[in-house]
Amino acid sequence: MPLASIIGQDRTIALLRGILRRNIAAHCYLFSGEGGIGKTQAAHEFAKALLCREIPDDACGVCANCERIDAGIHPDVRTIGGEERQIKIDEIRAIDESLGKKAFEGGRKVVVVRQADTMNSAAANAFLKTLEEPPPESVIILVSSRPELLPDTIRSRAQNVRFYPVPRGEIVRMLEPEFRGEADIRSRLASGRASLAVDPELLKRRDEFLDGLRRAVRGEAEADQIWGGREEIDLWMDQAIAWLRDIVAWQASGSSALLVNADREREIQAAASRSNIKAVSSLLSEIYRVKELLRFNLNKQITFQYILMRLAPVLR
Template sequence: MPFADLVGQDLAVSCLERSLDRGRIAHAYLFAGPDGVGKEKAALALAQALNCPEASPAPCGSCSTCRRIGEGLHPDVRRVAPAGNSIKIDQIRALGQEAYYRPLEGRRKVYLIAEAHKMTEEAANSFLRLLEEPPPYALFILLTSQPDSLLPTILSRCQLVPFFPLPLSLLRDKLERELGLARERAVLVAALAGGSWERA
């Protein structure tokens, strides 16, 4: 997914494209904002940009590498999500052991930590140790709607990329175009969604 496909998040896209243009990628990013506004899509686009053989520096979005990353099938891009109600220490320990190995196919290993605010205290402390001595080939992207729930020491070691609620007009047009809703219905659904495509 090229960054151009991330509608309504111009600031986040600009921040990531600038980092790629300069070749200055942080070892950890915090994508913070409401659910359903494109944080995970942006994380996948960044993973594609870092591993796409055709990146310029934006990913092509169509090569085998980009397609497999988008489909969750690339061996160097992993998603860690809560197991039940939380992300547990065993999940972070397993991630840490794996992260220190070189990438199998790509240039960088990328770890998406979904709902990062749901790490248990033990998991968060274990993850903090990873951030203090980051593996040379690994990039961590924490996705959260509740950044204040993360340890301050984790926040201070991540580069913040803010995401915002999607504009009502953008949601309305997307609902009409992609779901075929009538204008009046699309306006109502967009208004109730609170800026989130996921809730729409």
């Protein structure tokens, strides 16, 4: 059963299933929490469960409603957002108009807005009226990993449903059957994001990016050679953050228990002994800040070169 199969969000899922069981769905929910921990999946399954006629508090996954929602062709379920661009006012107006009509098939109407924080302000404002006085039988699910970027006026109209990073132990348990030897390192690299933990490319990509960073700062490769395009910038930043974090963790605790890149303990140890904790942690907070600034229109390639330059003393 799909809602029940979402990993590590037991309390949240229990809350959602309670809502379904007692048939008391509110008109608007905000699924919030870090990226990659199952919010979008939960929103999709919740939408199915709201319309599934087979099981009262979950989605069966095989009835006509569930199948069509999975295929994205259910007339009363709409999903917008989740693309690498802003959500525009026209899309919101289309949603408003569609919710203003009775359900095509007579049940509920469900709208899922992925990455709701990418609504531009005109779109968000256009949504307010519908969120304030939602038409009967409609449920709007906003999904956001950065709810603080949503206008207060939107947040205050939605019931917040929090999702939390999945505890490492649970990820390990989930990984055990399929990724025997890799379960531990994968659970560390995933940092609570179940969808990342099962990514087959996870380790390979980590190695590629981390080694790329190090080659570039040592002058073994040109920055332009390893730069694969603007959509990679987040991956590079995350890699750099994890590495710096590991160095600080080692310097502070002297133990490998807290490391993300636990399989690279020796290299971390070496880097930790070369630099001081203050310098590394201030560099770390700077990279965090730059990462935050990326949502404004920073030139990604220049940002990347800047990060390389700043990393040089630590990674060399």
